Amino acid sequence: MCLVDIEKSPKLQIACNTRVADGMVVHTTSEKTKAAQRAVLEFLLVNHPIDCPVCDQAGECKLQEYYMDYDRQRSRIPLPEKVHKKKAKPIGPLVILDQERCILCSRCVRFVDEVTHTSELAFYQRGDHVELDLAPGKVLDNPYSGNVVDICPVGTLTNRDFRFRARVWYLERTPSVCGACANGCNIEIYHREGRIFRFQPRKNSDVNQYWMCDAGRMSYRDLQGEGRLLNPFVRRGSEFVRATWESALGQVAGRLGDLARTHGPGAVGIIVSAQAANEEVFLLRRLAARLEARLAGIAWSPPDADHDDFLIKGDKNPNTRGLALQGLTSDAGEILTAAARGDLRALVLHRVDVTRWCDEIAARAALERVPCLVVLDGQQRETVEYADAVLPIASYAESEGTFTNHAGRVQRFQAAVVPPGEARPGWQVLGGLLALLTGEAAPPSAEMAFQALARESAAFRGLSYATLGETGAPAPLVS
Amino acid sequence: MTTEGPRFSEGTLAEYRALLTRYPQRRAALMPTLWLAQREFGWLSLPVMEYVATLMELPLAWVTSVASFYTMYWKEPKGRWHIQLCRNLPCALRGAGAIQVAVERRLGIGDGERTADGRFSLEEVECLASCGTAPVLQVNNTEYHENLTVARALELIERLASP
Numbered sequence: 001m002c003l004v005d006i007e008k009s010p011k012l013q014i015a016c017n018t019r020v021a022d023g024m025v026v027h028t029t030s031e032k033t034k035a036a037q038r039a040v041l042e043f044l045l046v047n048h049p050i051d052c053p054v055c056d057q058a059g060e061c062k063l064q065e066y067y068m069d070y071d072r073q074r075s076r077i078p079l080p081e082k083v084h085k086k087k088a089k090p091i092g093p094l095v096i097l098d099q100e101r102c103i104l105c106s107r108c109v110r111f112v113d114e115v116t117h118t119s120e121l122a123f124y125q126r127g128d129h130v131e132l133d134l135a136p137g138k139v140l141d142n143p144y145s146g147n148v149v150d151i152c153p154v155g156t157l158t159n160r161d162f163r164f165r166a167r168v169w170y171l172e173r174t175p176s177v178c179g180a181c182a183n184g185c186n187i188e189i190y191h192r193e194g195r196i197f198r199f200q201p202r203k204n205s206d207v208n209q210y211w212m213c214d215a216g217r218m219s220y221r222d223l224q225g226e227g228r229l230l231n232p233f234v235r236r237g238s239e240f241v242r243a244t245w246e247s248a249l250g251q252v253a254g255r256l257g258d259l260a261r262t263h264g265p266g267a268v269g270i271i272v273s274a275q276a277a278n279e280e281v282f283l284l285r286r287l288a289a290r291l292e293a294r295l296a297g298i299a300w301s302p303p304d305a306d307h308d309d310f311l312i313k314g315d316k317n318p319n320t321r322g323l324a325l326q327g328l329t330s331d332a333g334e335i336l337t338a339a340a341r342g343d344l345r346a347l348v349l350h351r352v353d354v355t356r357w358c359d360e361i362a363a364r365a366a367l368e369r370v371p372c373l374v375v376l377d378g379q380q381r382e383t384v385e386y387a388d389a390v391l392p393i394a395s396y397a398e399s400e401g402t403f404t405n406h407a408g409r410v411q412r413f414q415a416a417v418v419p420p421g422e423a424r425p426g427w428q429v430l431g432g433l434l435a436l437l438t439g440e441a442a443p444p445s446a447e448m449a450f451q452a453l454a455r456e457s458a459a460f461r462g463l464s465y466a467t468l469g470e471t472g473a474p475a476p477l478v479s
Numbered sequence: 480m481t482t483e484g485p486r487f488s489e490g491t492l493a494e495y496r497a498l499l500t501r502y503p504q505r506r507a508a509l510m511p512t513l514w515l516a517q518r519e520f521g522w523l524s525l526p527v528m529e530y531v532a533t534l535m536e537l538p539l540a541w542v543t544s545v546a547s548f549y550t551m552y553w554k555e556p557k558g559r560w561h562i563q564l565c566r567n568l569p570c571a572l573r574g575a576g577a578i579q580v581a582v583e584r585r586l587g588i589g590d591g592e593r594t595a596d597g598r599f600s601l602e603e604v605e606c607l608a609s610c611g612t613a614p615v616l617q618v619n620n621t622e623y624h625e626n627l628t629v630a631r632a633l634e635l636i637e638r639l640a641s642p
Contacts, residue, residue: 119538124547135539136525 001066003036004028012036034070041071047083047128049100050075057155059168063103083128091133092120092140094214095149095157099131102156108132108148115211118142132156143312146217147210150200161218162198166190171197174416175470177403178212179275179396180219182315184405185212186471189220189397189416196220196397196417204471207409213312220397227380229392230421245422249429252374252389253436259345259372260291266343268293269335269370272328272350273300273357274317276426277401278410278460279446281319281326282453283430284350290437293348296335297328300357313406318396322404325459325475332358339366346372350426351393355382376429392423399425400446402468404475410463411472485530491519495534505535509545513552522553558593558600560639563617566603569610574628578614579603581629585636598640 002015005027012032027033044063052058085099109121109132120140124133134140140148149159171190178185178199185208187199199220201212232248233240243251260268268291272284281297288295299320307314336354338344340362347370354363367373367386375387378395396403398419404410419425427449431442443449447465454460459477467473487495494515498508512531513523520527523546532539546552564579583589586599593600609615612625616632624635 119540122538122540122544124544126548135543138539 001037001040001070003033003040005030005033037070038073041066042073042076044103045071045075046077047100048075048103049079049082049084049087051101051155055098055101055155056158056163057101057152061155062153063101085129085131090160092145094146094160094217095140096160096163097132098156098158099133101154102132103154104130104132105153107151107153108157111148111151112140112142115147116142116144121148143213143215143306143308144211144310146214147201147212150210159198166192166197172416174414175202176397176413176416177318177405177411177472178216178219179318179403179413180213180216180316182274182313182317182320182406183208183311184318184403184409184411184472185216185311186411187212187216191397191416194417196224202470206471207405207407207411208311211311215306215312223395223397224417224420228420228423229377229380229384229390230423231392232422233387233390235388245424245432248389248391249432249436252391253433255372255388256291256346256348256374256433257437260293263345265292266294266338267291267345268348269339269344269346270295270348270350271298271332271335271352271354272296272323273298273352274315274320274323275351276319276323277396277399277413277446278319278322278326278404278453279401279449280350280426280430281323281328282457283427283434283443283449284348285326285328286434287348287430287437290434294335294338295328296332297323297330298332298352298357299323299330300353315406318403318405321406321408321475322402322410325404325408325477326453326457333362336362336366339370342369344370346370346374348374348376349383350376350430351378353379353381353383376426378423391429392419392421393426393429394419394423398423399427401425401427402450402465402472405472408475408477409472410460410468410475412465412468412470484526485516485520485524487515487519487530487534491515506537506541509535509537509542510549513542513546517553522556524556556593556597557602559598561600561602561619563602563604563607563620565605565607565613565615567606567610569606570614573613575614578616578627578629578632582632582636585633599636 003012004015006013007025052064058064087098087100089097091097112118112121120134120138121132123130125131146159149157171192173188173190176187176189178187186202186204188202189199190197199217201208201210203210232243232245234243234248234251256268270284270288270293272281274297285295299315299317301314301316305314305316306312336358339347367383373387374389375383376391376393378393384390396413397416399415402410402412427446435442451464454463459475461476463473495512498511499505502508512535516527516531517523528542528546529539532542565575586594588594588601590601590603607615607617609623609625614627616624
């Protein structure tokens, strides 16, 4: 396809491997060039089934695009005379294979040879019978298998999860960062009408190159599954009643303020997890300062969390480093113990599942004993049963913010979809609480909250959403 | 390496080790190693290719892929006597067609097939590089039969058919 017409050169030359020379005149749109491009495309399409109407790649297919740009002629080979191969053959948990659509570019073969070193895929047979396939009895189930779908220029390898769920031209894309582990792979969230359809990796040479792992790719499902908290709730007597945001925030701020005033320093405890964004952590620190509260961070990962030396980190939190850079200690256990002893008047849990992530007995004792429990979370958790107030907050796909990855790189995520129900971005809820407690104006955006963080904290000094751009920047203290 | 399944004899293993010294990379020795395997085991069954992959420490996909490319690597069992008939022009001009018809009728099998008793299999092949002595057939990759006539070809079959 890159053949070009160079003056004084008898034949067309391949542009990709011809050196520019002084005085060289190159024609890329001459009749000769166009004829060659048409011929190459006709050749690529000789045995292609041209089943675009039922092909999931349509709309993001290089072959389709090139056909429209350079070819636009009828096939001289009638469909029944084309070489037919296997269609819709599942080859792994995430990938399905259509051999007829393959143009034999071998990108996927190179990926499994050179990137994952698993070599599941190869070409079989020869001539126009060549087909992409696995070795007999093998499965494409390496932890990065979904990437072959992204690099396949045609509809040969498609994603079993995404297939037939949406035409890509109906989807919107929002740049973001995967929150499934501490690596912070850059992604694009594909969404439509408030629903997320898929994650795809976005190029970042410093973090994930062009790739992401399958677990991260599929983690979009955790963001919009069942069990999301939809409305603010407050306990009134023995009843749990739905409240407006105004009333819930007012009650929580009033209660926390009163308790802090009455009982002095250390009466309030705040625990935040590394699922929270830098902006949320910053606002929680301000809240803790105002209430003279104890503040601790927690970064929990399942005990069997997998990791490798490529992209998958054993730490399944997107912002563990961010917590550390803001000086948060990890003594959540001490706060729980204090609460269980009766030394704590109020406990604020921000994106923390203490009954699962901390010592369960200590956690339950704390939750039962503490007179005022405020839960800020996106997910329905057991802590909600003990809560005096529940404030539903948005996931990272529904709000703006930044995570600091394992290497100390600060990266932005942006709101792709609106939060479910009445849930609000965490920075907005915390800003609202702070405003009520201090009388100062709440930060109008996550960006302004980050600006305040960058002003105040040496670890983030000089950074702004503008300098972070779409691929992030190392925190100054780290670099 | 598993103890069950196909394994090279000591002699073939020695040949394999000598092969490795001829190439800068082990992968490059794959084709001659498959050739050794075909000689040793008669044809390249999946267990044989798995054995070669394990022996050479190469992904199975590389081994099966290469084997699938070449028709001279046999992916199904052949007869005790595998008869390859040249179908190119010089042999055809000298009567190869009639010889093929006669042999096929005698054995009751066609191109790519094997007799029920497993004694014979037939295969049409491209030039065997002996046009000067056409028509030509080859038995078991090892012996040439040249200047054939229908009678001489059938005589050969009878000789091979007798136990």
